[in-house]
Structure formats: C-alpha cells, structure tokens
Amino acid sequence: AEDCVQKVRTDGQWLLQQHSRRGQFQSDLGVNSLANLTPSELMPCPGATLVTSCMSLADYDAIVSAVRGALESLPAICTASNCPQADWAACVLRMAGHDFMDFAAGQGGSDACTDMADPDNGGLPACLATGEHGIALLDIYQQFCVDVSLADFLVIAAEAVILSTRARHIASNPTAPPLNLRSSFRFGRVTATSCDFAAGRLPNPERGCQAVEDTFVNALGLSWTEAAALMGVHTLGRADVSNSGYHGWWSDPENSRQFNNNYYVSLLAKGWIPELAVGGNSGKNQWERSDIGRDTTFDGHEMMLNTDLCLAYSENGPVIATEHDCCAWLTSDTIADAVANNGGEYCGGNPGRGERGQCCGNQNNDCGNRNNPSGPAADAILRFAADEAAWLESFTRAWLIATENGHAELRPLGSCTTVETTEISSTETSTTTATTTTSTTTTTTTSVTTAVTTTTAPATTATTATSATSSFVSTTSTTTPVATTSTTTETTTTTLGTTVTSTTTTTGLQLLRGFTLVDGIDRACEGDGDTAVVAAANAAECQEKCRDMDGCRGVSFAAARCELWADRIQETVPQAGSLCLRFRRRRGKGGRDS
Numbered sequence: 001a002e003d004c005v006q007k008v009r010t011d012g013q014w015l016l017q018q019h020s021r022r023g024q025f026q027s028d029l030g031v032n033s034l035a036n037l038t039p040s041e042l043m044p045c046p047g048a049t050l051v052t053s054c055m056s057l058a059d060y061d062a063i064v065s066a067v068r069g070a071l072e073s074l075p076a077i078c079t080a081s082n083c084p085q086a087d088w089a090a091c092v093l094r095m096a097g098h099d100f101m102d103f104a105a106g107q108g109g110s111d112a113c114t115d116m117a118d119p120d121n122g123g124l125p126a127c128l129a130t131g132e133h134g135i136a137l138l139d140i141y142q143q144f145c146v147d148v149s150l151a152d153f154l155v156i157a158a159e160a161v162i163l164s165t166r167a168r169h170i171a172s173n174p175t176a177p178p179l180n181l182r183s184s185f186r187f188g189r190v191t192a193t194s195c196d197f198a199a200g201r202l203p204n205p206e207r208g209c210q211a212v213e214d215t216f217v218n219a220l221g222l223s224w225t226e227a228a229a230l231m232g233v234h235t236l237g238r239a240d241v242s243n244s245g246y247h248g249w250w251s252d253p254e255n256s257r258q259f260n261n262n263y264y265v266s267l268l269a270k271g272w273i274p275e276l277a278v279g280g281n282s283g284k285n286q287w288e289r290s291d292i293g294r295d296t297t298f299d300g301h302e303m304m305l306n307t308d309l310c311l312a313y314s315e316n317g318p319v320i321a322t323e324h325d326c327c328a329w330l331t332s333d334t335i336a337d338a339v340a341n342n343g344g345e346y347c348g349g350n351p352g353r354g355e356r357g358q359c360c361g362n363q364n365n366d367c368g369n370r371n372n373p374s375g376p377a378a379d380a381i382l383r384f385a386a387d388e389a390a391w392l393e394s395f396t397r398a399w400l401i402a403t404e405n406g407h408a409e410l411r412p413l414g415s416c417t418t419v420e421t422t423e424i425s426s427t428e429t430s431t432t433t434a435t436t437t438t439s440t441t442t443t444t445t446t447s448v449t450t451a452v453t454t455t456t457a458p459a460t461t462a463t464t465a466t467s468a469t470s471s472f473v474s475t476t477s478t479t480t481p482v483a484t485t486s487t488t489t490e491t492t493t494t495t496l497g498t499t500v501t502s503t504t505t506t507t508g509l510q511l512l513r514g515f516t517l518v519d520g521i522d523r524a525c526e527g528d529g530d531t532a533v534v535a536a537a538n539a540a541e542c543q544e545k546c547r548d549m550d551g552c553r554g555v556s557f558a559a560a561r562c563e564l565w566a567d568r569i570q571e572t573v574p575q576a577g578s579l580c581l582r583f584r585r586r587r588g589k590g591g592r593d594s
C-alpha cells in the first residue's frame with residue numbers, strides 16, 4: 001500500500017488511493033490477468049456435467065453446508081480495512097447476481113457464464129478459483145461437479161452465503177424474519193462454457209435507472225419493485241477501485257456481512273451528494289455520504305451508484321451524479337420507520353432541528369421533494385427500509401425469476417428420486433402376494449419391506465413365487481396431481497389372479513413448462529388484476545387452461561377453482577390448499593410456443 005498514489009481531496013474527506021488494499025492483493029496474485037477466462041475455465045473439473053440430471057434435498061443441503069462451512073471458517077473480525085467474511089460472501093453472491101443480469105431474449109441468465117472482462121466483475125476469479133482470503137469455491141465445486149452443473153452450483157453457492165449472512169443477522173436480531181430459498185429452488189440449469197454474446201450486457205452504473213429498466217424490467221421481466229428488491233444484495237460487500245473503478249461500502253462494514261435491509265436504510269437515512277471522477281477516472285461517478293456521520297477514512301468510505309440512488313430519488317428524472325448536482329436526503333418525518341431501523345440514527349445524529357444541514361452540509365439543492373421521493377421504485381425502497389419481511393418476500397420472488405430465466409427444463413429438488421413412501425393397505429398386505437409389488441414397481445422402499453415382513457405369508461416363499469411367476473404379472477398405473485407438493489400414483493398389480501394396490505406418494509408439484517411456484521405452497525395470488533375463474537380437476541389442468549389462453553400470466557388454484565390471471569401477479573397471501581403459479585410462455589427453437 002506504500003506504493004499507492006495518494007492524493008487528498010479538496011474537501012479533505014478521504015484519501016484517494018490508486019489501489020485499495022484488496023485490489024492490490026488481487027493484483028499481486030495475478031488475478032486480473034485471469035479476467036478473460038470464463039467461470040468454467042477458471043473452475044475445471046474432469047468429467048464435469050453440464051446439466052444436473054438429478055438432485056435431492058440432501059444434495060442441495062450438502063452443497064450449502066460445504067459453502068457455509070468455508071465462509072464461516074474465515075476469521076470473524078470485521079473492520080473497515082479487514083472484513084474477510086463480507087469479502088468472500090459478497091464475491092460469491094456477485095458471481096450469481098451479475099451472471100443472471102446478462103439474460104436477454106432467451107439467451108444468457110444463470111448459466112455460469114458472464115462477461116468476466118466487465119470491470120464490475122473484476123476480482124471474481126479470487127473467490128472462484130485463486131482464493132479470496134485463501135478460500136476458493138473451486139475446491140468445493142470439485143466435490144460435486146460430476147453430478148451438479150456449474151450453473152446450478154453457483155446459484156446454490158449464492159443461496160448458501162445468503163443463508164449464512166442472514167443467520168448472522170438473525171443471531172443479533174432474534175425476531176428478524178427468516179428466509180427460505182430452498183423450498184422454491186429448482187435444478188437443471190445448463191452450464192454455458194462460453195458466452196461471447198454477454199459482452200456489454202451488464203448494466204452500466206453510469207446510466208442509472210435507464211440501465212435498471214433495460215436490464216431488469218425489459219430483459220429480465222421484473223417489476224420495478226422486484227428490481228429494487230434484488231438490488232438490496234448490495235448490502236453485502238463493497239466496490240473496489242481496482243475492480244470496477246468505484247469505491248466504498250453500500251452499508252457500514254458490519255452490515256456488509258449481514259443479509260438484511262440495511263441497503264434501503266442507508267439509501268434513506270443518510271445524505272448523499274455526487275462524487276465525480278472516482279479515482280481520477282471521469283468515467284466513474286458515484287454518490288458519497290454528505291451527512292455528519294460519514295466516515296472520512298479511505299477504508300470506511302460509503303457510496304451509492306447511480307443505479308442504486310436513482311431508484312428512490314428523482315429531480316426531473318431519476319438522479320445521475322454527473323447531471324444532478326444535488327443532495328439526496330429526506331426529512332426524518334418522511335422516513336420515521338427507516339430511522340427506527342437505523343437504531344434511531346438519522347444522518348449520523350438525531351432527528352430534529354437543522355436536518356438539512358445535518359444531512360447535506362453546504363449542498364443547497366435537494367434531489368427532488370424532501371418529503372416525497374419520486375424515483376421509479378421509491379415506494380418499494382420506503383417499504384423495504386421499514387419492513388424487512390416485505391423486502392424478503394419480494395426478494396424471494398425476484399431471485400427465483402432471475403435465476404430461472406433462460407432455463408426451460410427445471411425441476412424441483414427430489415423430483416428424480418421421487419419416491420418417499422410407499423404404502424400397502426392392510427388388507428393387501430395380508431395376502432401372500434404382497435411381495436409382487438417389489439417385482440413390478442420400481443418404487444421399493446423401506447416401508448414396503450416393513451409391510452412385507454408383517455404379511456401372513458413367509459417372505460422367502462413369496463419372493464420365490466414372484467420370480468417364478470413374473471410373466472403372469474400385469475400392472476396398471478394412474479397418476480393424479482393434487483393441489484399440494486405431492487403427486488399420488490396408484491399402482492394395481494395382478495399376479496395369478498390376486499390383486500394388490502399400492503399407493504406411491506412422490507414429492508414435487510407437477511409444474512408444466514413455463515410455470516413457477518410463487519412464494520411456496522398454501523399461498524393464493526393476490527392483486528387487482530383481471531382474472532377469469534374456470535373449473536379444473538387439479539393444478540395440472542388449471543395450468544393447461546392457462547397455457548391455452550392468450551396472455552395468461554399465471555394461475556391461482558384451490559379445490560377445483562382455477563383463476564386465470566391476465567395481469568402480472570404481484571404478490572401472494574397465505575391460504576391453505578392454494579397454489580399461486582406464475583406463467584411465462586417460453587418459445588421453442590423454431591420460435592414456437594410451448
């Protein structure tokens with residue numbers, strides 16, 4: 001760090017350094033020279049599968065546990081100059097988030113490939129391959145790579161760091177709401193080993209909300225609320241001059257290793273002014289804290305990008321640092337809940353008299369109405385800062401859409417090893433042909449074995465009889481999807497004139513192509529949108545009816561009542577026995593709908 005060129009800013013707030021310590025460390029490792037390699041080149045694996053064919057809950061949990069173990073093995077220290085867990089967690093999460101941002105027109109998305117040469121992806125090779133604070137995701141991936149695609153693995157790794165950093169937050173805030181990403185996770189993403197099309201697709205922070213609209217709303221198919229919900233991940237980690245050219249934390253260091261709503265609290269309960277030509281680069285402009293609580297050291301610097309601040313603040317259009325010479329701040333009355341969630345701190349002090357000066361110093365021009373922010377996602381930002389549960393709900397929905405875009409053949413965990421229980425009714429088990437079931441279905445489980453050993457006939461005799469008479473066996477099966485996350489398969493087996501019926505319960509809701517479950521089971525779609533109500537025997541039939549309807553955006557199904565949604569489903573409400581499914585028509589290779 002001694003070699004770093006330093007220059008004192010005229011306002012004396014912080015020392016501008018050519019390289020941050022973390023960036024210097026990465027350069028020393030030669031990490032930047034790896035920038036042209038794709039993630040699959042950086043993370044080699046002999047026999048790697050490009051698509052996961054089968055994944056159980058236990059497989060998912062094993063990856064989560066390994067990634068969490070790695071993260072939590074890092075030193076727990078967290079200061080402005082050294083916060084290893086924030087660095088590693090944020091790098092892994094950035095890989096997944098910046099990966100899905102290149103989705104457009106059916107191409108890209110969470111495919112383990114992104115434009116690694118984009119400066120906003122700078123430094124990613126460290127946590128992926130060369131080791132950030134000595135730990136590389138590669139070592140964990142190699143334990144799973146023969147069965148799990150890198151594309152699925154990187155999403156699960158990101159969910160693992162979200163889980164771990166959420167747990168850290170809950171540990172110090174026991175009443176904070178939990179987050180469950182596992183219940184809606186689906187596997188089957190195909191790894192892209194190259195993605196030249198991705199060059200230039202990442203949103204350029206300089207373009208502010210135009211970039212957010214192009215990428216999140218138009219390309220990824222999210223609402224502004226969902227776009228704002230995703231951006232909350234910037235609570236984790238920081239920007240590094242030697243990577244992206246930007247510099248600073250979105251939150252304070254400690255919050256930067258906790259998955260919480262502090263990003264929204266920071267946006268509202270602190271004052272922000274333009275910070276032009278970061279690191280002397282006129283192409284890099286951001287917003288820095290202007291309130292009395294700002295940290296004036298280089299390492300403690302806090303910032304927001306145009307793409308962050310524009311969500312809430314607008315002055316003749318969403319703000320951009322080079323175009324809006326103003327202070328982004330709000331009166332304490334306008335953001336009482338955010339202030340409460342900031343431990344009562346408002347612009348680094350207490351709410352009260354002289355709030356403008358406390359938040360903005362000498363900057364006299366407000367970015368819009370100080371009592372009524374009007375950025376395109378201002379309502380969502382206010383709500384998320386006030387209510388963490390509301391944020392997590394929108395985040396879960398947005399995360400699911402963003403990580404599934406571009407992948408048509410996704411399946412719920414456990415859907416390939418479907419059988420969890422097989423029951424044989426007591427009358428059937430009292431016949432000597434109970435073991436016939438073992439030879440005619442592929443669904444033998446422990447519970448079958450138990451049933452057999454409690455039959456009146458000796459199991460050994462029956463087994464011999466079965467193998468001798470297998471040619472006399474006939475089997476018929478019917479499958480009935482039900483409005484829960486299970487499917488019931490009834491199998492009738494007839495051997496030498498004796499009939500045995502067995503019932504197999506399989507996990508996983510039957511989702512037709514293009515449908516995704518919104519917010520888990522026992523939820524109904526909610527909103528003001530237009531709906532048509534039709535009858536459907538089951539959830540599958542309800543989905544078929546939606547698929548057959550022009551402009552159908554999803555269904556809400558419960559007990560033969562099938563609501564077809566012509567408008568976008570915005571949210572869900574708890575309702576036992578209900579399912580809310582979002583539908584996006586996918587186009588096949590020939591441009592045909594499917």
Ligand code: HEM
Nearest residue numbers: 090091093094097120203205233237238239240243244307
């Ligand atoms: C408009 C959209 C976005 C823009 C312009 C953007 C831009 C950036 C930039 C410039 C950095 C700093 C990189 C560095 O200097 O090391 C960064 C870091 C980060 N980004 Fe984004 N990002 C966006 C969306 C997202 C999304 C959707 C996610 C995840 C869901 C995400 C996750 C992260 C994380 C966790 C970091 C911190 C990385 C670290 O500390 O290593 N970003 N982003």
